[in-house]
Amino acid sequence: MIDFLFQTLWALDATLRVATPLMLCAMAGIFSERSGIVDISLEGKLLSGAFVAAAIASLTGSVWLGLMGAICASVLMSLLHGFACITHRGDQVVSGVAINFLASGLTVILGIAIFKRGGQTPTLSSGERFRPIELWFVDAMDNIPIIGVIYRELISGHSLLVYVALLCVPIASFILYKSRFGLRLRAVGESPIAVDSAGVSVTWLRYRALIVGGVFCGIAGAYLSISHGANFVREMSAGKGYIALAAVIFGNWRPVRAFWACLMFGFLDAITSRLQDVDLPLIGEVPAQLMSALPYIMTIILLSGFIGRPSPPSAIGVPYKK
Amino acid sequence: MRPLPRWADLILLPFINLCTAFFVCGIVVYVIGENPWEALKVMLKGAFIYPGSLGYTLYYTTNFIFTGLAVATAFHAKLFNIGGEGQAYVGSLGILLATAMFAPFLPAIFVVILCIICSAAVGAAWAYIPGYLQAKRGSHVVITTIMFNFLASSLMVYLLAGPLIQLGQQSPQSDLIPESAQLASIETFLSLFGINIASSPLNLSFVLAIFALFVFWVLIWKTRLGYEIRAVGKNQDAANYAGINVSRIIIITMTISGAFAGLLAVNEVMGVQHRAILNFTAGYGFTGIAVALMGRNHPVGIFFASLLFGALFQGGAELDFEFQSITRDMVLLIQGMIILFSGALAYMFNPALSKIFNQFNKNGVDND
Numbered sequence: 001m002i003d004f005l006f007q008t009l010w011a012l013d014a015t016l017r018v019a020t021p022l023m024l025c026a027m028a029g030i031f032s033e034r035s036g037i038v039d040i041s042l043e044g045k046l047l048s049g050a051f052v053a054a055a056i057a058s059l060t061g062s063v064w065l066g067l068m069g070a071i072c073a074s075v076l077m078s079l080l081h082g083f084a085c086i087t088h089r090g091d092q093v094v095s096g097v098a099i100n101f102l103a104s105g106l107t108v109i110l111g112i113a114i115f116k117r118g119g120q121t122p123t124l125s126s127g128e129r130f131r132p133i134e135l136w137f138v139d140a141m142d143n144i145p146i147i148g149v150i151y152r153e154l155i156s157g158h159s160l161l162v163y164v165a166l167l168c169v170p171i172a173s174f175i176l177y178k179s180r181f182g183l184r185l186r187a188v189g190e191s192p193i194a195v196d197s198a199g200v201s202v203t204w205l206r207y208r209a210l211i212v213g214g215v216f217c218g219i220a221g222a223y224l225s226i227s228h229g230a231n232f233v234r235e236m237s238a239g240k241g242y243i244a245l246a247a248v249i250f251g252n253w254r255p256v257r258a259f260w261a262c263l264m265f266g267f268l269d270a271i272t273s274r275l276q277d278v279d280l281p282l283i284g285e286v287p288a289q290l291m292s293a294l295p296y297i298m299t300i301i302l303l304s305g306f307i308g309r310p311s312p313p314s315a316i317g318v319p320y321k322k
Numbered sequence: 323m324r325p326l327p328r329w330a331d332l333i334l335l336p337f338i339n340l341c342t343a344f345f346v347c348g349i350v351v352y353v354i355g356e357n358p359w360e361a362l363k364v365m366l367k368g369a370f371i372y373p374g375s376l377g378y379t380l381y382y383t384t385n386f387i388f389t390g391l392a393v394a395t396a397f398h399a400k401l402f403n404i405g406g407e408g409q410a411y412v413g414s415l416g417i418l419l420a421t422a423m424f425a426p427f428l429p430a431i432f433v434v435i436l437c438i439i440c441s442a443a444v445g446a447a448w449a450y451i452p453g454y455l456q457a458k459r460g461s462h463v464v465i466t467t468i469m470f471n472f473l474a475s476s477l478m479v480y481l482l483a484g485p486l487i488q489l490g491q492q493s494p495q496s497d498l499i500p501e502s503a504q505l506a507s508i509e510t511f512l513s514l515f516g517i518n519i520a521s522s523p524l525n526l527s528f529v530l531a532i533f534a535l536f537v538f539w540v541l542i543w544k545t546r547l548g549y550e551i552r553a554v555g556k557n558q559d560a561a562n563y564a565g566i567n568v569s570r571i572i573i574i575t576m577t578i579s580g581a582f583a584g585l586l587a588v589n590e591v592m593g594v595q596h597r598a599i600l601n602f603t604a605g606y607g608f609t610g611i612a613v614a615l616m617g618r619n620h621p622v623g624i625f626f627a628s629l630l631f632g633a634l635f636q637g638g639a640e641l642d643f644e645f646q647s648i649t650r651d652m653v654l655l656i657q658g659m660i661i662l663f664s665g666a667l668a669y670m671f672n673p674a675l676s677k678i679f680n681q682f683n684k685n686g687v688d689n690d
Binding site: 246289 | 469472648655
């Protein structure tokens with residue numbers, strides 16, 4: 001029983017850690033897509049954030065400057081996306097693909113030019129990373145059976161950015177559903193012409209949505225390289241931006257549901273390594289590749305309308321022309 | 323303001339976009355402390371001058387023609403097939419299957435033809451599903467083809483590291499395909515006629531690629547199906563009203579697109595590696611997007627865009643040897659810039675250019 005509890009706690013703990021960048025990127029995706037801009041450049045923003053965070057943290061020794069840099073880099077990518085597909089009404093998917101290419105190329109080129117380590121950044125010392133935080137009353141809570149363990153092992157002891165990511169979900173939800181900006185943002189994704197005729201600038205609204213998304217992706221990138229990891233490695237985003245996009249769809253473009261999708265995908269990822277060479281009852285051994293493909297398979301099945309009906313923003317992907 | 327003259331729209335504007343892309347890359351090279359001009363010279367030499375380099379360039383060109391055609395076919399129906407990478411990857415399964423089934427008892431020429439057909443068929447099947455899902459269930463091909471790339475990658479890792487792994491091998495790769503299914507390299511082929519050229523991976527699939535360009539041209543502009551594909555791309559409602567079965571065309575277009583992508587496996591598996599290896603697609607499928615955008619979905623454009631990217635890939639490899647701080651990763655940046663300026667920002671210079679042309683016309687140099 002105790003063993004099972006620890007196993008579960010361990011899996012959930014790992015889930016949270018894997019799901020953190022997914023949550024942040026998914027929120028970014030929701031903001032962008034709810035405003036009507038397809039965002040497959042999440043991957044590229046995540047990657048550039050990760051590189052800049054690690055590079056600045058290693059050059060200056062400051063995690064905070066690293067985080068700021070990551071946010072700036074990611075927002076810059078967002079602005080480029082906006083410049084191409086809002087200002088110049090270019091194809092949003094093409095622009096996203098371009099940004100992903102630029103990110104893969106630039107991070108490695110700049111990495112080699114600055115650090116001369118084949119595209120990696122130097123390993124950061126513990127002072128240059130976000131360290132795990134011990135929450136209040138951990139020791140006091142230890143006296144309570146089970147809850148004390150859960151509090152110590154699962155809830156406490158993560159880096160600041162994990163808590164930031166968890167906070168981002170209610171914040172995103174609040175902005176989208178309770179603020180004037182959120183109302184307009186949702187409206188511009190459904191019917192930009194209505195927003196325009198109400199005298200609100202479609203362009204500026206969509207730019208703001210992309211900037212908010214850039215901030216989220218930047219934090220996610222910093223998490224990858226200066227919190228979860230201790231340096232930048234080439235292509236370290238490894239498709240997480242696309243999984244986050246899948247989570248956005250899975251969550252039907254709603255923050256809380258996307259949050260659960262991220263946790264589910266994170267959980268799948270976390271238990272994959274555990275399930276290797278394990279015979280499950282009835283099923284037998286599950287190939288690790290099948291496990292890693294599951295998020296995509298589930299998203300495809302969901303998108304095909306076999307489980308419920310996805311309802312994307314109606315104006316998504318269509319450039320707005322006055 | 324009148325629109326741009328045709329030649330400016332077809333040649334001048336894409337040329338300006340391309341130059342802008344290279345210019346921005348040049349700035350990046352300059353910023354990291356190297357001479358962009360030198361880098362360009364090294365790339366050109368590496369792509370065309372050194373012995374065998376032209377062969378390598380054309381070998382890459384072959385890949386890009388296939389993936390470029392895949393993307394372009396879908397573009398004509400206004401579909402965005404990002405899945406070329408995955409379709410090409412699983413295309414190799416068709417070849418392995420065909421060699422296992424037919425190689426033991428059929429003469430080489432039939433084996434080769436069946437292999438080519440099977441690689442196209444498996445690539446087509448991989449694209450059929452996203453096409454079907456878009457046409458019948460309303461899920462967007464952009465998302466589904468991205469997902470299918472990941473699925474293809476997982477599937478191939480599983481197969482190449484498991485059931486298909488070469489016996490006694492640790493690295494994930496299949497057995498060698500039988501000799502009857504291997505395509506002759508151009509070098510061997512030309513030596514039959516007494517012509518000796520430097521060794522390179524260029525093989526007879528280059529001929530297949532040129533043939534594919536021709537097939538594409540006939541299909542899109544000379545057949546009823548091509549007309550229907552373009553009609554669906556221009557306006558689905560109008561096409562529907564004209565009696566074209568739109569969902570059928572969407573499915574067929576995606577299938578053809580996947581077939582072109584699947585042919586990439588012919589070059590890599592039958593022509594060069596002679597086996598399926600891990601990640602042999604190496605991003606060629608994504609480069610196809612840049613190729614189609616630059617080539618404006620026309621076979622002639624696609625050929626030259628493929629040649630450009632072939633030269634970039636081959637010349638980019640040369641950067642590794644000649645420079646301290648720029649590597650072949652430069653090619654990723656160039657690709658990104660080309661997709662950005664020739665794709666997403668394709669019409670950025672349009673207003674400025676129109677103004678210039680109108681100015682000319684006002685001054686009495688009216689020639690249309």
